[in-house]
Amino acid sequence: GIVEVYDSQGIKLLEGKTDESGEFDFKPPKKDDLEIILLASLGHKNSYILSADELAGIIASEKPQEPESRESEVKEVMQVDLEQIKRIIDISLDEKLKPIMRQLSKAQQKEVSFTEVVGGIGYIFGIMGIILYFASKKKKGEKKNASARD
Structure with missing residues (x-):
């Protein structure tokens, strides 16, 4: 995929391609928050914000x-x-x-x-419908037994 790196102001700093194993290495152009965007095949896209604090830790660990x-x-x-x-x-x-x-x-x-809320409300209505259905069957059964006794 194509990798794009932007600074905190949205200015594109560099662009490159991933290798066969999907990795992309680069030296950070400046010590600032970086937004790394991966543009993959079929229109897939993902981004990650690499903060300046994380970047400082990475740079310090890579110094020989x-x-x-x-x-x-x-x-x-x-x-x-x-x-x-x-x-x-x-x-x-x-x-x-x-x-x-x-x-x-x-x-x-x-x-x-919103869809989770609507789904939850629908779930509650469904359960109430089942309960009311069996409650009405039970009442009809009791009425038939009462009229048969008369």
Whole structure:
């Protein structure tokens, strides 16, 4: 598909195509909220807002480390206890899962649509109709039994 990237003012920053596996890599042109739009086949379209905060986290994680800092990091890791490792993993997972959690919360905050309201009212009327139908049959049965006794 075709991928378009816009800044917060709606100015198109770049455009490209996904590869065979559906991925598209690019270096963010500026540190701003970005709207990423995917135009797929058959008119399908989807968009995602990548906030500047998320973008800063992505850029920071992609910066290569200097060889000296890697060696000192390895020495530090050797001296870390199990609780510190757990905390580091938790912090890392929290950072990576922020976008997913944000999307889940947006999905859960979905408002009730008009068709859902009408469908619910129709469902209630349907149940009431069934109840009234059986109630009227029962009353007719009681009237027939009462007139047969007379």
